[in-house]
Amino acid sequence: MLQIKARIISNKRCKGNYRHCIVNAKSLAKASNPGQFLNIRVSDGLKPFLRRPFSVHNINGSNLEILYEVAGEGTKLLADKNPGEYLDIIGPLGHGFDCRQEANRQTILIGGGIGIAPLLFLSRKIKSKNKIALIGARTKSQVLCEKEFRSLGCDVKIATDDGSAGFKGRVTALLKKVLQANRPTGQQVTIYACGPRSMLKAVCSIAMQNNIPAQVSLEEHMSCGIGACLGCVIKTRKGLERVCKEGPVFNREDLTWGKNEN
Amino acid sequence: MKINLSVKIGKIKLKNPVMTASGTFGYAEEFNDFINLKRLGAIVTKTVTLKPHIGNLPARTCETPSGMLNSIGLENPGLEVFLKSKLPFLKKLNIPVIMSIASIGSPEEFIELAKRLNKVSAVDALELNISCPNIIGEKTLISQECEATYKTVSSVRKATNKTLITKLSPNVTCISDIAKAAQSAGSDAIALINTLSGMSIDIEKRAPKLKAVTGGLSGPAIRPVALKMVWEAYNNIKIPIIGMGGIMDTPSALEFLIAGATAISIGTANFINPKATIEIIDGLSEYLKRKKIKSAEELTGSLSHEK
Ligand SMILES: Cc1cc2nc3c(=O)[nH]c(=O)nc-3n(C[C@H](O)[C@H](O)[C@H](O)COP(=O)(O)OP(=O)(O)OC[C@H]3O[C@@H](n4cnc5c(N)ncnc54)[C@H](O)[C@@H]3O)c2cc1C
Ligand SMILES: Cc1cc2nc3c(=O)[nH]c(=O)nc-3n(C[C@H](O)[C@H](O)[C@H](O)COP(=O)(O)O)c2cc1C
Ligand code: FES
Numbered sequence: 110m111l112q113i114k115a116r117i118i119s120n121k122r123c124k125g126n127y128r129h130c131i132v133n134a135k136s137l138a139k140a141s142n143p144g145q146f147l148n149i150r151v152s153d154g155l156k157p158f159l160r161r162p163f164s165v166h167n168i169n170g171s172n173l174e175i176l177y178e179v180a181g182e183g184t185k186l187l188a189d190k191n192p193g194e195y196l197d198i199i200g201p202l203g204h205g206f207d208c209r210q211e212a213n214r215q216t217i218l219i220g221g222g223i224g225i226a227p228l229l230f231l232s233r234k235i236k237s238k239n240k241i242a243l244i245g246a247r248t249k250s251q252v253l254c255e256k257e258f259r260s261l262g263c264d265v266k267i268a269t270d271d272g273s274a275g276f277k278g279r280v281t282a283l284l285k286k287v288l289q290a291n292r293p294t295g296q297q298v299t300i301y302a303c304g305p306r307s308m309l310k311a312v313c314s315i316a317m318q319n320n321i322p323a324q325v326s327l328e329e330h331m332s333c334g335i336g337a338c339l340g341c342v343i344k345t346r347k348g349l350e351r352v353c354k355e356g357p358v359f360n361r362e363d364l365t366w367g368k369n370e371n
Numbered sequence: 372m373k374i375n376l377s378v379k380i381g382k383i384k385l386k387n388p389v390m391t392a393s394g395t396f397g398y399a400e401e402f403n404d405f406i407n408l409k410r411l412g413a414i415v416t417k418t419v420t421l422k423p424h425i426g427n428l429p430a431r432t433c434e435t436p437s438g439m440l441n442s443i444g445l446e447n448p449g450l451e452v453f454l455k456s457k458l459p460f461l462k463k464l465n466i467p468v469i470m471s472i473a474s475i476g477s478p479e480e481f482i483e484l485a486k487r488l489n490k491v492s493a494v495d496a497l498e499l500n501i502s503c504p505n506i507i508g509e510k511t512l513i514s515q516e517c518e519a520t521y522k523t524v525s526s527v528r529k530a531t532n533k534t535l536i537t538k539l540s541p542n543v544t545c546i547s548d549i550a551k552a553a554q555s556a557g558s559d560a561i562a563l564i565n566t567l568s569g570m571s572i573d574i575e576k577r578a579p580k581l582k583a584v585t586g587g588l589s590g591p592a593i594r595p596v597a598l599k600m601v602w603e604a605y606n607n608i609k610i611p612i613i614g615m616g617g618i619m620d621t622p623s624a625l626e627f628l629i630a631g632a633t634a635i636s637i638g639t640a641n642f643i644n645p646k647a648t649i650e651i652i653d654g655l656s657e658y659l660k661r662k663k664i665k666s667a668e669e670l671t672g673s674l675s676h677e678k
Contacts, residue, residue, distance in 0.1 A: 110404040112645055150643065155437045155591060160643060199645065332432045332439055333642040337397035339417075339443050340432035349425060349446065 110202060110335060111136055114195045118172060120188070125251045126179045127223065128188050135171035137200055143231035144205025144326055144358040147175065148334035150197040151186045161187070162331050162353075164227035164303070165201060167257075176253065178223040202334050203357050206301055206324050212236045214297045217287065218263070219312060221245040221280055221304025225253045227326055231301055232261050239296070241266065241287060245280025245304065249273035280304075281311040288319055302326070313361040323361040327352055374659045375666040376652070378412070378633050380611050381534030381559030383467045383495050385412035385634060388667050389624070389652045392615050392638030393418050393471035393498060393538070394443065395589075398457040399464070405645035410652060412634060413467040416457070418500045420473055421480045423449035427505060433571050433580040438590025438617070439639060440569055442583035444505045445473055450484060454491065462493035469536065473500040478513070478523050485530035497533055499524065499558075502540035502565035504587045514540045514565075517552040524556035536613065538562040541593070546600045547607035554608045561604060562613040562636065564597045590639040591617040598630050605631025605672050619647065621654025628655075631672040 115134035123129045137147070148160040161183045167174040179188050190196065208231060210216070216237045218228045225244055232240060242258040245268045252274055258265045267275030268283040276283045284300075291298065300323035302312045309325045316323035329341040329352040336354035343352055345363045350356065376387035390413040396402060399414050408414070426446025433440050447453070453470075461468045470488065474480030481499065488494050501513035501523055513519045514537070524537055537553040539546065541564040550561050566587025571580040579585075597616025604612055614632030618624050619640045627635045640647040655667065664670060 112405055157434060158437055158439060158590060158643070159434050330430060330432060330434075332434075332441070332639075333395075333401075335401050335645065337401040338395065338432065338441070338642060339426065339446050340429075340441060342426075342429055342431065342446070 110199065111140065112197070112199045113137060115173070115198050117190055117192050117194050117196060119192050120190050123176070124253060127251070127253060128177055128179065130175050130177065130187070131172050132196055132198070133171060134173045134198065137198065138168045138171050138173045141165045141168060141173065141201040142205040143208060143234050144227050145201035145203050146357060147198050147200035148202060148331070149187070151183045157183045157186075159332055160199065160334060162202075162334055164326070165230055166226045167230050167233075176223065176226040199334060203353055204355060206231050206326075206358050208235045210235070210237065210299050212238070214299050215239040215241070215291065217241045217243065217284065217298060217300045219243040219245070219280060219284055219300060219302045219304070221308040222247070222251075223253070224302070224304030224308070224326070227303050228301065229254055229257055232258060232263055238262070240264065243268065243280050243283055243287065245283075245308070247271070279308070279311075281308060281315060284312065284315055288315070288321075300324070310366050313364060313366070316361050324358050325361060325364070326357045327359060328357065372660055372663065372665070374656050376655060378611075378667055380536065380613065380634060381496060383413070383534050385467060387412040387652050387655070388628065388634040389648050389655070390469070390613065390634055390636050391415050391641065391648065392636035393500065395638040395641050398461065400460050402641070402645055406649045408464050409466060411466055411648055412652075413469050414461060414464070415469040415498055415636060416453075416461070416471050417447055418445050418471040418473045418503065419447050419450055419453045420445060420475050421450050421484055423447065423452065424475060428582045430580065430582050435569070435571055435588065436592060438588055438592030440571055440581055440586035440588055441566070442505045442581045442586035444583065445475065445503055450487065458491070458493050467495040468493060469496040469498050470494045471498040471500050471538070473503060478526070481523060481527050482530045485527045489531045489533060495534065496536060497527070497531060498536040498538050498562055499527060500538050500565070502538050504540065504542065504566060504568045504585070505583065512540050512542070514538070514549055515543050517548050520549055521552040521556045524553050524558050528557035534559045536560045536562050538565055540565045541596060541600055541616075542568050547603050550604040550608045554610050558610060560611045560613060560633070561608065562615070563604065564593070564600055564616045567593050567596065589617070591619055591623070593617050594623060598626055601627055601632050602630040602674070618651070619643075621651050621658060624651045624655065625658060625670070628667065628670040629672075629674050631674070633668070633671050
């Protein structure tokens with residue numbers, strides 16, 4: 110874990126409410142693994158008071174990229190930052206995806222909305238040649254990273270709620286279709302997912318029905334991000350675990366999705 | 372000019388007056404990547420109970436204006452695990468270790484904890500947390516009543532030779548009465564303040580933001596309240612005060628010392644700036660040099676009323 114001041118190289122709107130920020134941060138870029146996150150101070154003052162967590166979206170040499178959605182006060186302030194300004198960043202944090210899978214397995218990356226953010230970096234690190242990226246979005250103009258996944262050799266499939274691009278419906282319904290089509294090949298599959306809680310819950314239950322391993326990245330409100338405050342805990346089969354330390358990536362078998370969990 | 376930052380709390384000597392606030396610094400390991408822990412005046416651990424305690428259900432924290440609410444509910448691994456897997460790291464740091472302890476249910480637990488810890492040399496002092504607002508089902512805190520405070524502190528006093536610090540709640544009518552009760556029961560020092568009781572509502576869901584509904588407020592939002600309580604206690608007791616509540620930087624740390632604190636604890640600030648403690652230690656030195664004051668002790672209670 111490091112705390113550094115990183116210079117902003119660029120911070121631009123990419124689509125709809127989504128923005129893409131590149132910072133120069135050699136030490137962080139070197140230390141980060143897919144699925145890990147950064148805790149960023151978006152204001153020098155007290156408003157907002159706490160840092161904001163963002164996944165590592167991509168690493169490019171000594172540059173580190175994040176992809177974010179303007180969701181409220183903090184992300185609005187982040188969006189207002191200009192190249193040349195500095196960001197106070199703590200990272201890399203948490204336990205990311207374990208992508209040491211065998212090269213002959215099929216990989217399915219599935220992201221809903223801004224949940225696509227950590228999957229690009231992950232996809233670069235996965236050795237398997239057989240990679241499918243399922244991108245879920247509300248509508249065509251909000252589909253993220255299609256080109257980037259293609260250029261990494263992924264077979265990209267899109268699901269939009271309104272059918273304006275790709276499959277019409279939930280990205281989890283698309284996942285079911287893909288698994289069905291794959292069944293005759295008998296190939297072993299691993300699923301990696303990030304997105305809204307309801308989507309992740311559905312992914313886990315589909316994975317369970319098909320007896321497929323799945324790793325999902327969860328979100329919880331964080332105060333410290335470094336395991337000190339015990340504020341971000343969820344109930345897992347191993348007991349209470351900190352999303353910022355034992356997570357944010359969990360194996361589906363460990364999650365209970367209990368009523369009081371989040 | 373040689374500056375002397377050291378202060379004394381009971382039997383322990385701190386090389387500077389900056390310590391960590393219980394529950395905001397884990398068991399220190401969490402901050403090892405960010406700062407040289409050996410530079411701290413002392414470390415106060417997350418509160419430990421006799422048996423492992425699971426704490427409250429999430430959501431446990433939420434952000435508020437200039438602060439945050441928490442309802443962690445004293446989640447901790449219990450005494451045995453603390454001694455086995457947390458204390459060895461703290462011991463190696465060679466700085467005073469102040470162990471925060473609490474009882475859940477029966478106050479007898481305090482006595483049991485104090486007795487067992489009396490033989491543990493790596494623990495330099497005990498901080499009695501009789502002020503956690505997050506124990507479900509407990510309507511009043513020990514530190515909300517003079518008599519209960521007196522009884523608890525004096526019974527622990529009999530069970531330990533270690534330096535004893537009593538941590539008080541700000542949710543009281545008269546803080547100096549409670550502080551006096553702890554002093555006369557034999558406490559070596561007072562720590563204040565614990566969090567202020569509060570709540571926050573999600574207006575879309577019309578639901579409380581914390582699962583436990585209410586929680587403890589910390590951060591700069593509570594600083595003026597905390598400062599006034601330190602000042603009031605200072606004017607009414609003789610034992611040292613460890614001041615805390617919203618200290619973020621050197622100026623806010625200085626306010627507490629001037630109001631009457633002998634030492635200060637950094638809490639929520641650690642979440643926003645994990646280097647806050649070290650920056651404050653350096654900042655205090657610079658301030659004393661600039662003001663030509665030889666020692667931190669001289670600052671304590673140096674509030675001047677004349678304008
Ligand atoms: C491990 C982790 C990784 C994340 N990665 C990304 C990412 O790569 N890109 C991205 O755009 N967002 C990511 N998020 C979510 C992001 O942190 C929140 O959107 C952001 O903190 C909102 O801040 P705000 O001040 O703009 O909004 P606020 O005004 O604070 O809140 C706006 C909305 O965001 C929700 N929110 C606030 N804080 C969090 C939080 N910590 N987790 C989840 N929801 C929150 C609020 O409940 C509210 O609905 C991640 C969250 C976590 C925990
Ligand atoms: C997340 C969190 C957990 C805390 N846990 C404890 C605890 O276990 N024991 C205790 O005595 N105080 C606990 N506190 C209170 C702090 O030690 C401190 O008294 C309070 O937060 C005020 O200081 P601050 O504003 O600098 O944080 C906790 C505070 C926070 C924010
Ligand atoms: S955010 Fe503090 S422990 Fe996870």
